[in-house]
Amino acid sequence: xxxxxxxxxxxxxxxxxxxxxxEALHTLGYAAVKDVRQGKYFELEIDAATADEATRxxxxxxxxxxxxxxxxxxxxxxxx
Amino acid sequence: xKFAVVVFPGSNCDHDAHYAxxxxxxxxAELVWHKDTSLRGADVVVLPGGFAHxxxxxxGAIARFSPIMQEVKTFAAAGGPxxxxxxxxxxxxxxxxxxxxxxRNRDLRFHCExxxxxxxxxxxxxxxxxxxxxxxxxxxxxxxxxxxADPDVVERLERNxxxxxxxxxxxxxxxxxxNPNGSxxxxxxxxxxxxxxxxxxxxxxxxxxxxVGSADGLVLFESAVKAVAEGAFAAAx
Numbered sequence: 001x002x003x004x005x006x007x008x009x010x011x012x013x014x015x016x017x018x019x020x021x022x023e024a025l026h027t028l029g030y031a032a033v034k035d036v037r038q039g040k041y042f043e044l045e046i047d048a049a050t051a052d053e054a055t056r057x058x059x060x061x062x063x064x065x066x067x068x069x070x071x072x073x074x075x076x077x078x079x080x
Numbered sequence: 081x082k083f084a085v086v087v088f089p090g091s092n093c094d095h096d097a098h099y100a101x102x103x104x105x106x107x108x109a110e111l112v113w114h115k116d117t118s119l120r121g122a123d124v125v126v127l128p129g130g131f132a133h134x135x136x137x138x139x140g141a142i143a144r145f146s147p148i149m150q151e152v153k154t155f156a157a158a159g160g161p162x163x164x165x166x167x168x169x170x171x172x173x174x175x176x177x178x179x180x181x182x183x184r185n186r187d188l189r190f191h192c193e194x195x196x197x198x199x200x201x202x203x204x205x206x207x208x209x210x211x212x213x214x215x216x217x218x219x220x221x222x223x224x225x226x227x228x229a230d231p232d233v234v235e236r237l238e239r240n241x242x243x244x245x246x247x248x249x250x251x252x253x254x255x256x257x258x259n260p261n262g263s264x265x266x267x268x269x270x271x272x273x274x275x276x277x278x279x280x281x282x283x284x285x286x287x288x289x290x291x292v293g294s295a296d297g298l299v300l301f302e303s304a305v306k307a308v309a310e311g312a313f314a315a316a317x
Contacts (some may be wrong), residue, residue: 007130009183013228014262016188048109068138070181 001046003058004077007067008039042066051078081307082108083301085123086142086152086168088132091115097285099127100301102299104288107177107305116147120268122184123308123315124161124205125152127168129221129283138222139182140170149175159207161304161314162277164223169269169279177238178272178279180229186262188225194294195260197245197268197282198231198252204271205307206278206300215252218287220260224287225281227270234264245269245280 003069009015016038044061054066055078062074083101087094094111103292110120114132119125120231131140143149149171156177164172172178185191196217199210229237237243245268249258259266261281269280284297307313 012230013183014186015224016184016186016262018190065137065141068141068181070179070230071183072172 001048001051001054003044003046003054005042005044005058005066006075006077007042007044007062007073008037009024009071010073013071015016038068045074051080054078081123081305082110082121083111083124083126083304084110084119085126087111087113087128088130088146088171089168090132090134091128091130093129093167093285094284096283097128098164100285100288100298101126104210104298105305110178112148114148115141117147117151118290119148119151119155124163124304125155125288127152127164128173128285129166129168132167132171132260135167138174139167140172140174143171144175155176155315156231156272156277157191158315159313161307162314163206163304164277164279165285166220166225166281166283168269169281170224172277172279176307177277179233180227180270182224183226183228184214185222185226185260190221191225191260192219192221193260195218195282196248196250196252196258197280198248198254200243200246200276201241203267204275204278204303205313207244208307208310208312209286209299209303213252214299216282216284216287216299217250217294218282219298220280220282222261223262225278226263227261227267227281229264237267237270238265240273242273242275243267244271244278245282
């Protein structure tokens with residue numbers, strides 16, 4: 001089963017890379033893009049019987065390793 | 081007394097720290113591989129600068145799984161003096177031995193330059209030979225040294241006098257212009273509540289002889305020697 005983990009900086013944390021990217025997009029003429037937050041994306045192949053179990057394992061992995069809870073939050077999607 | 085300098089794959093300031101302890105100060109020093117499971121009776125542990133495990137995932141994030149880190153945690157929990165320099169500081173943060181996290185420098189640039197830091201408190205094993213308020217001119221070399229912690233954590237750090245080094249200008253003033261990376265409250269280094277674990281982004285081990293432009297960093301290592309000699313900070317065995 002495949003879980004997708006999206007890790008992003010918390011809203012309260014300044015994201016200098018995202019700020020630079022949005023400025024570059026404005027230079028390209030994409031004034032409609034108001035904000036960019038840069039993050040990380042992980043695909044986890046998980047040996048799990050159910051989507052709930054895969055979600056639980058992916059959450060544990062994110063809590064313990066994939067994300068740093070001081071500065072990052074995450075979101076998980078699992079194929080059902 | 082004996083220093084242990086931990087060597088992770090990707091450490092590149094390990095020999096500088098070893099040199100400072102052994103050749104400049106005349107102390108015993110030993111390089112300890114990250115897969116070792118013994119600190120070999122060291123009195124002081126140094127986690128050096130570099131790019132442990134290639135900075136994969138996040139700086140310092142993988143190093144905390146190195147077998148030696150269990151020993152470092154035990155040593156720290158027993159009150160032993162631990163110094164994390166640059167990447168070693170990042171490892172201490174990821175390992176939970178110090179609070180907070182590092183972000184990319186606010187200007188996204190890798191900064192390699194001499195800066196001034198002010199010694200805020202001298203009741204740690206790495207500032208014991210300093211007078212409070214002393215300015216040190218030592219180099220930084222990092223891309224992710226923008227210290228961040230939640231406001232309540234920062235407030236607690238300040239209240240507990242855990243901010244040990246702060247970026248200042250040549251006159252000793254805390255200014256935004258003197259802050260090379262955007263760190264909250266100009267924090268360049270801090271300690272844990274017990275004050276035996278200290279981390280800082282600047283590189284004191286690269287400023288231990290005038291031949292390299294500054295010897296201001298030596299006082300951190302001299303402090304460790306003093307603190308251990310006085311028995312102020314020793315790992316309970």
